[in-house]
Amino acid sequence: MKSLFMALLLMAGSFTGFAQSQAEMNKQAAQEYKDVDKKMNTVYQLILKDYAANKTFINNFKDAQRLWVQLRDAQLKAMYPESAKSYGSVFPMCKANYLAELTNQRLDAIKVWINDTPQGDVCTGSINVKQ
Numbered sequence: 001m002k003s004l005f006m007a008l009l010l011m012a013g014s015f016t017g018f019a020q021s022q023a024e025m026n027k028q029a030a031q032e033y034k035d036v037d038k039k040m041n042t043v044y045q046l047i048l049k050d051y052a053a054n055k056t057f058i059n060n061f062k063d064a065q066r067l068w069v070q071l072r073d074a075q076l077k078a079m080y081p082e083s084a085k086s087y088g089s090v091f092p093m094c095k096a097n098y099l100a101e102l103t104n105q106r107l108d109a110i111k112v113w114i115n116d117t118p119q120g121d122v123c124t125g126s127i128n129v130k131q
Contacts, residue, residue: 022089029096036100040107047113053131060126061113072102 020028044065051057079098084091117124 022093026089026092026096029093029100033096033100033103036103036107040103040110043107043110043114047110050114051126051130054126054129057126057129065110068106072099072106075102 047061048058076095076098080087080095087094112127117127
């Protein structure tokens with residue numbers, strides 16, 4: 001009986017090692033958003049460099065990115081229209097998760113300018129038009 005109690009006590013102690021406080025979850029979500037935002041900015045800068053000779057594309061691409069930032073911010077306001085306090089302590093995590101989701105979508109959208117396109121695809125527009 002004593003060994004059963006000790007085994008249960010050890011098991012219970014090991015489960016608490018997986019628990020995170022809300023502050024830790026908020027911090028982790030913020031870091032994940034920061035990481036994906038950094039990745040998107042790296043890809044964005046690479047595209048600007050690779051397509052530097054195509055001035056029309058660069059101007060339009062910069063405009064699109066500025067407008068995307070406005071759209072991202074507007075979507076965030078639509079998702080969470082009330083003050084941060086009204087959503088409680090989970091708000092920083094929820095906000096960071098939503099921003100990471102939107103940023104991942106944008107990252108996927110702009111990666112086409114650095115990835116190869118299927119041969120014979122006739123609807124690639126400015127992709128691979130670097131001059």
